[in-house]
Amino acid sequence: MELPEEHSLGAHRRVSEARHTISEILTRSQNEHFAKGNDLDFSYVSSEGGRFRVNVYRKDTGIGATFRSIPSEVPTLEKLALPPIVTKLCDFHQGMVLVTGSTGTGKSTTLAAMIDHLNQTRRLNIISLEDPIEFVHASKNSQVIQRELGTHIPSFAEGVRAAMREDPDVILVGELRDADTISMAMTAAETGHLVLGTLHTTSAVKTIDRVIDALPVEQREQTKSFLAQSLLAVVTQVLVRTPEGHGRRAICELLMMTKAIAKLIQTEQTHQIPSQLQMGRDLGMQLLDQALLAAITARTVDPDDAYTYALEKRAFQKYVTDTTMLSKLDSLAPAAPVPPTNSTD
Incomplete structure (x- = not known):
């Protein structure tokens, strides 16, 4: 209002x-x-x-x-129709999983569904640090403790520091918004905890670059080493309208850490990571464009809305029903080269 x-x-x-x-x-x-x-x-x-x-x-x-x-009930991972690999990420005991995306892309909902899955399927001590607390988790097979920034904890970094003294198995960090929080979350992931967190980044590569750039230069090598060894996955999502227009569906870019990606991080060749995602479908990986095309083919999203999120938009042209969108693309296309003229001296 x-x-x-x-x-x-x-x-x-x-x-x-x-x-x-x-x-x-x-x-x-x-x-x-x-x-x-x-x-x-x-x-x-x-x-x-x-x-x-x-x-x-x-x-x-x-x-x-x-x-x-x-909603009063926490949605399940199945109800959110997230890729099966997201559920498998809940089986890990140590390391970091990052759920990223712009504001309003459902990051909190995805994390809540992951916490609910852990709560139902494993016996764990889960500490969730949020700003604010949205979904309320009743303890089931696990104990779930929720703390709100400004009410129960002064900062996310202090919240992680306090949580580590309470023998947690899982720590959820609502937002890795500063160097201190990122550093504490990294320490937690390296010392035997499963850490779930979010960043406002729009691709797997941007997520990795953001973490590296957020920390002081003197910690750069240490940060790259952490990511190569302890980062488990990056789930970057957008919300795309369904064909009927009655709701939106989460479409994800997925990175799963491999030796090849770890080497690219350590050698600062993160620009080559997209090719690894493109070829890593058998490991559950995918680029956002691949996921969008698959969703269009399955008719689970509106093709025009999916087109707005696509990186390589020309691959989506044949699916677009609103042709005015294509004319906008043409106006941005580079001019065709002018052929050379024949001349005599």
Whole structure:
């Protein structure tokens, strides 16, 4: 919802009431944080029991608040129709799995489904560090402890540091947003824990490069060594509309660590990793374009929407139904070379 700031008395009254309503659902620390001009992102449970992820912000026309409903039940990996290899990643006991993508691509939902699978199928001590807590996990075969940034932990890095003193088997880090958090998560993965985390990166290569570049130069060799030895997989996802337009489906680029990819990381030839993904289908790997084409062929996604996410768009032209999209592509194409003219001296 948007709360417009108009100059009429009635508008001022509406804005005042809206501010009061928003203020009522905030904690004291959240009110203070918002009063300083900061945006807020938190979870909220209504009096009827509905759970929402809430973002409160300011803009030139007023105060805005977005309420996104969170299902009461955690979706399963099967319901999300994720590739089978994602389920197999839950069998590991040590190392790091990164789920990446832009904001709003379902990273939190995928991680929640993975935690739920671990919770149901293994006896583990799982500590989940989130910002905010979205899906609530009841302990099943495992013990699941959820902590929220700003409420239970001051930072993700401190949350990981504290979690490692509590004999965890699995640590979920809501976002690897800074060097300190990445460093602590790497330490956890190297010392016998399964670490699940997210990054706002849009490909496997960009994910690896981001981790390497995030840490100080003097730690570069150590970081590359960690990735080569302890990174298990990168799952990069986008949400693509279904053909009926009634929902969206997660389509994933998948990297599974191999000796060949480890060598490319250590020798800083990450630009060659896409060819490894393209040829690694038997290991569960795939480029995003491969996954998009497979989904179009299976008629599980809208081809026009899939086209917008494709990297090599010309391979998708024959599937596009909105031809105006193709004309935009043609306008971006490089001009054809001018043939040389014959001349005599």
